[in-house]
Amino acid sequence: MKQEDSFSESAIRKTFEMTKREAVLSYGLSLPDTYQDAPFHDENWQLVRVKGNKKVFLWTYERNGNVCINIKVNSEWRDFWRNTYESVLPGYHQNKEHWNTVILDGSVPTEEIKRKSLASVELMQEINGFVNVDLMNP
Numbered sequence: 001m002k003q004e005d006s007f008s009e010s011a012i013r014k015t016f017e018m019t020k021r022e023a024v025l026s027y028g029l030s031l032p033d034t035y036q037d038a039p040f041h042d043e044n045w046q047l048v049r050v051k052g053n054k055k056v057f058l059w060t061y062e063r064n065g066n067v068c069i070n071i072k073v074n075s076e077w078r079d080f081w082r083n084t085y086e087s088v089l090p091g092y093h094q095n096k097e098h099w100n101t102v103i104l105d106g107s108v109p110t111e112e113i114k115r116k117s118l119a120s121v122e123l124m125q126e127i128n129g130f131v132n133v134d135l136m137n138p
Contacts, residue, residue, distance in 0.1 A: 018110040021046065021060045021067045027114060028058040031121050055124040058117055063092065067104040069113075070094050071120040081116065 018024055028034060028048035037047045037056075048058040059070035070091045073081065081088045081100055087107045091099025102108055102116070 018108075018113040019067070019104045019106045021062075021104075024058065024060055024067075024069055024104065024113065024117070028117055028121075031118065033125075034121065050121060050124050052125065057120040057124040059094075068092065069102050069104065069117075070099050071102065071116050072098055072123045073100045073116070074119065074123060077119070085112075 018027070025036060025046060025048065029036060033051040034048050034057075035051055037049050038045060039047065044061050046060045047056045048060075049056050057072055061068055061070075070093075075097065078097070078100060082090070085102075085108050087103040087105050089101045089103070090096035092101045094101075100116070102113060104113075
């Protein structure tokens with residue numbers, strides 16, 4: 001069996017499906033107690049916030065022809081993601097110590113983007129003591 005036959009096309013597509021803004025927004029909004037916002041009067045910037053404290057955990061926008069997201073990261077993992085994936089950079093228009101930008105070019109697997117987004121919402125929910133235990137089982 002050839003190497004390329006070992007992965008079905010649908011499996012590859014499923015693994016790398018988070019390349020569109022709609023998919024990331026849909027996932028962010030599927031998490032409990034979240035809502036979408038566009039506070040800058042610029043449709044390019046679509047945010048997902050935590051209802052309890054109104055903190056943003058997911059920023060989506062297009063830049064240089066790419067769809068990008070910014071997600072809050074724990075400082076322990078910040079450099080790991082940046083060193084693992086070329087398309088993970090210090091947060092654009094954010095505090096570079098606490099935020100990463102992910103260029104949605106298909107190089108970061110969907111499950112990693114979901115994991116990072118879930119960690120981001122958990123970090124933002126911890127602010128002001130608002131923690132949703134339902135996030136443990138999304």
